[in-house]
Amino acid sequence: VQTSAVPGLVGVVGIVIGPALMLCALEFVGGNEPHGWKVAERLTPIAYVVWSLWLVATGIALLA
């Protein structure tokens, strides 16, 4: 968001993805062990695909 190297939107999307990934890390934490937390279970693959696409988009924005 602060840099001029990539569009601000890239940073905004990253700010959304980061907490989502942290949420996914709670899938088996505390009371969620051993069966897992359904919300995180469903969110994890989506979050990681979006995160991967965000990285690629960030790279393209850096090259542009």
Place this chain on the structure above:
Amino acid sequence: MSHTTIAGLVVIAVPLAFNGAFALLAARFDYPDILRLPTSEVLARFRAGGTSLVLIWWSFALSALLMVPLVVLLSSAIDDADSTLLALATSVGVLAALVQFLGLVRWPFLVPYLARSDADPDASPARREAVDASSSPSTATSASPSASTSGTCSPARGPRSPDARSCRRAPFRASSASWES
């Protein structure tokens, strides 16, 4: 070639490499669904995968390590941002990459030994129990994008779901994932 160009190329290449290795593991090893199975079945499938499977796991682990240069180069490419924020983000990114690498590197190094031990016909019940137990702490921090998801051992998950006994004996199930994983 400028630092920004190198950073851009690395930021594109690393997620492709990571997802490519993950896709190969899914195709060859039924990963991460295989993590639901009991230890002996996971190890048998690992043995059946041979050297090529070990190399795929090694590549997967290295792709996690590639996050370190990615984070550092990206930080350098956006150096007009707040310096404190950049330092924090770089530190967290490097630590996340190391955690991911440590979670994955057991597969090309520790698991082959466990798989061989498990297949030894002369192995005593105590040794087999040790192999089973050794799998638990070594896998407890596995970190892959879907390992946590598909590692879940829930009897209500359909025909591929393990029974209750398998659930109790599925030490390869990852219990946490974060970038990682």
